[in-house]
Amino acid sequence: MLKLKQTLPPLAVLGLLIAVWWLVVVKTESAIFPTPLQVVTGTLELVKDGSLWEHIGSSLMRVGAGFLLAVVVAIPLGLWMGRVEGAYITLNPIFQILRPISPIAWIPLAILWFGVGNASPIFLIFIASVFPMIVQTAAGVHTIEQRYLRAAENFGVSRYKLFTQVIIPAVLPEMIVGMRISLGVAWLVVVAAEMIALRSGLGYLIMDSRNAGNRYDLVIAGMIIIGIIGLLLDGLMRLLEGLKSVRWRYGR
């Protein structure tokens, strides 16, 4: 019942939006802007020839590679910065300067360094995801309450145990928030990066459809698919927030 109450209003608004879209296209007799039905048939076309899965697959692969690379770098670095004051003082200002630079601004450098293959978008995704994760992880270490660290110190446990049973689980909720932010940004960036060059990916699909004969039905299909996958990725990260060992942090 509650589920219905939560899903009904957005579905109703969505339906209304599609209806208005349809009406406006029909009324203005636009030759180029597609109706919702044309978008659906366009999408089915892509499904049939299999190219849709290829585009989705390449985009996801690039995001996955760049994101995982960022996790591998950011988590240890963030933990280290959180624990060692000197590391934090030295590195934090640098990351604070790098962080606000849009990953899109890195595109020329990426092409210069990595060419137009897969490495460029992976690098861009790495750049986009690594900073929020570092900052969030280090901040998480700083907010561990003194009383927990004191208790651990009292029991005289090894450094290994201190890390695995106190510091990492205490920071895990913040790490997950950082990963969620990063994955969201990464998905934004991969599409932008694929618009520049390459021969696959959802970004490429959008640019190619426009360039090759104004197929705006496919442009819009691509946009909607990007939105849906973004939503699913976020849902995946939200599942992590439901883990038993982090639920203490998020409340009910």
Added chain:
Amino acid sequence: MVDKIVIKDIKKSFVSGKETLAVVGGLSLTVGEGEFVAIVGPSGCGKSTLMKIIAGFEQPDSGHVAVDGVLRKGPNANGIVISQHGSVFPWLNVQQNLMFGLNGNEHGDKAALADHYAAMVGLKGFEQNYPHELSGGMLKRVEIARALVVKPEILYMDEPFSALDALMNLRMRTELLRILEEERHTVLLITHDVEEAIHLADRIIVLSPRPASIQAVFEVPFKHPRKLSTPEAQTLKDDILRELGI
């Protein structure tokens, strides 16, 4: 009785900006092995600070603390602190919390020991629960059990039951006495509840307002189980309250 903790003329001040706040002002105290000493004092007089110094988490500006004749340099597992605000790890379940202080590799042995102490404090059946699924009283028991598991020689308790309601407070005291009956620890208890001190302690130290120093010492001569309604206990309570200026 053998001396367990010897506190010799410790002083401690905190400096913030230009202000210097003297918190502990020259305090000496000896606690015997297996003795239960309660410390009462007005709020903010420096009780928690004193406890942190004795447990090794803070260094005194002057004076020293010796445990078993050895100068105290930092905290260790011989004396476990049960802190005023609680420190049960919210990301570990009850069993994992109890196993936290145990070394060694045999997971099965550790789990069995943890479960033994969980049962001892009345948490049987809650081993797999997480702290946010427990009540305040149960959380305190987890904290106490986690300390007991490592068989510490000394328990430092900083107002362990003050956040509990009166009924739970009384139950926890009784349970603590029962556990101490089984395993004799040296206990240092900080409390603002005079009745609690009379119920539990062998000796009660009354501290002065900040900077804390010893104002009066009371022996508690009553046998366990104690009745607080006897005239003797009432007289003792009145005497202590008079020292506290109430």
